[in-house]
Amino acid sequence: MARAWIEDRWLKPAEKRLSDGGVVRVDPPASVKRSLSMRMDDPGRAAVPEEFRTAAYGRGSRWAVYWRADGKRRRRSFRDYRDAEAFMAGLEDDIRSDRYVSPDDMERSFGEVARLWEATLSGGVKGSTEARYRRELRVWVLPRWGSVPLGRITTGALQAWVAQLVRGEAPRDGRIGQARPLAAKSIRSIVSIVTGAVFSHAMSEGWVLRNPVKGVKVPRQVPRVPRVYLTPEEIRAIAGQMRPADAACVYLLAYTGIRIGEMMALRCGDVDFDRHTIAVDRTQSVDADDRIVETLPKGNRTRRVPVPGSLTPLLAGLADGHGDDEYLVRAPRGGRQTTNNWRNRVWAPALRAAGMDGIEGLVIHSLRHSYASIAIRNGCDVKTLQSVMGHASAAETLDTYADLWPDRAGEVAEAIDGDILM
Template identity: 40%
Template sequence: MESSQYGNSQNIEIHHIITSKRTENGRTEMAKAWIVDEWLRDDAPASARRLLNAAKYPERVACRIPERYRKARFGRGKRWRVQWFENGGRKTGRSFAAKKDAEKMVSAISDDQYSGRYINEADRNRTFRDVCGEYMAGKHGVKHSTLRGYERYLRMYALPMWGGRAVGSITRAEVSKWVGELRDGTAPHDFKGEREPRGQLSENYVKNVFKATKMVVNYAKANRLILDNPFDGVELPRDNKPDDSMVFLDYAQVERLAGACLPGDDLLVRMLAYTGLRPSEMMALHVSDLDFAGRRINVVRNFTEDKSGRQVEGTPKTWEVRQVAIPAFLVDDLRAHCHGRDADWYVFTSRKGKRLNLSNWRRRNFSNAAKRAKLDDIPGLRPYSLRHTYASLAIAAGCDVKTLQNAMGHKNATETLNTYAMLWPDRLDEVADALAENRAATLSARHCTPNADFIE
């Protein structure tokens, strides 16, 4: 149900309000709204009220109303005031020039009492910036790197657009228009301290900005600051083209890339391509995380960023630890690589023996190796592409969805399917042929033909 609007000469919009009052025992109970005559005292006779009510120009009959029946505000401002108690016991009100409009207001409040559509006016009028700050301050269960991403989207796009707006005044039509402006690159923005995007924003980038902003408004709705979320039901842009951000190498390309790497990096490339770990997880591996006898990697940490953007150790992306198999052909090389290293130190380090920084390694080592391997002409090739490569090679080798989910560390199988569904081969003919074979074998075992009648 949408907000009601009651027509009068001032086009006053009636918002969803419920009334309450505190009883002596401290409980909150419903209290009806009431109308107060701001001009006449309670003991004014009916004749005086009728005279004033019937006058088109009240000031012309004011002289006929005795002073003892007049209030201090007589003749000034709007005559009728609706009053009620908001949540918390604060009395509030709204003034009207015509009594019929005040009565409509009282009816609207009464309706909201029964429908449960309770929104404090003060809450609804809180600014998006205020609600955003409160929401972000309470995000204690989110990784710092994820939080920094949210803050960036909100600072660059959401706050310039909605920061000063009352959270309850944002409409779905405005949100839809904003999404279009984001896509076209014409939305209000603040790129201070940030690299300015070139051209149109991508579909995924718009979705990320939209998601971060919607979470703030979801918070407002969950805390009864607004009744409905104007971001619900807004259509997001679709590029209608395949996702070219995922690159899949074949075995020969993986080996070419590894062969073009500096000593030590060749093993790192193969481990990324043949185990499926995230680069941040691989670089955070300790020697003690490797079980050579069982050919397992215990993925218990990764590299992430703290509030200031510094690289620190944290838990895996989905907060879940997991075990990943080490291909047999890598075990000996990996054991030799770790020989003499302290169990609590990193498996892969820089030439100086320090922990790797993914950005630096990509720029200084990976990119140069890709050029030497003549793979730098592949658009979007990056260290994370080796994780996608593992998924494609595993699926081609017959890996099922659940096994791949566990290996990749996805939160659920749906995420795995949404990401890699196009890699599973079309097996319709294979399934149909298997059904035919099983049917024939079953009928043959029963010594019957397809058209035979079965008699009990």
């Protein structure tokens, strides 16, 4: 039996009784088929005798492709024979090539597959990244596609959704705030990463043949805000608007280059006052449920950071009276200080008080950039800076701060010129 076949739902063979009592089946003649083809929009006017008409004559699509798969007989209808024939050819090729996708799988809802994909996240990405993916899925993706079958989500429909995200008109399930136009970076994460990953999971399970997200164009990211490098005077101006313990944090970030999360995870025992170093062995982050946790530093790279002598009294003041296992930076009433709390309640008010809140691109991370700027200006080589800042490679350090190293091409030419013999 053929794996797939086409049936005419409107025409059937007629039964003719012979003189000897036998019965034969007579196919509709060419004239009948031709008449029907010319009257497809009004089959009732076609010259088709009743004996050649099926019970479904004139209703629905004329042609049906049948096939057997997964233990079931399946059907898809077509108005034109050529479309039915093309579908059957592709179907048979898919079956032979083991690329066949069951219609039942194509009818799985996006939300069902998204829940299965979510279950694969734990342990595969950082907790903070997992939290962001889950949040984007809940707020932006599922409100639009959660109930839609996989097979009905097309590249064109996804492209129209991108336009809604750009205009701030996309459906959402936010617990706070109002719908708003999204930045290019956010749209890229929501569409290309999260939605695309759900379809990739469906492909790996054999539920769809292709990922419709692959053909979707997302907005290009706008040019990045210029990186801000603060001068020592500007660093002091910001710190001058804070209580001494918080001012010490500003100086610690600006003159050691550690990250804000790394600073919040420091214990008093991490400071080696004899060797003038800090052990950066952990960082403050969030888990998949947005709870504060501590993990290894970025890239799982622990390190020892040198501390300028001028900072020693400030660090001693932070550690004074506290045990080695207590936090070096603490909340005003003691206990753990959080990155968000310090940013909102300490950093932002200090910038406003210093008249620096209008500087585009000025963020806490600017203190780390400023450290790199000061180090390079004072002759620090790339490998040393890479080690201190915890970069994965010297290439990352060069790519990040290429604009800070002086252009010495002229010196190279002069040096070579001295060795030329002519």
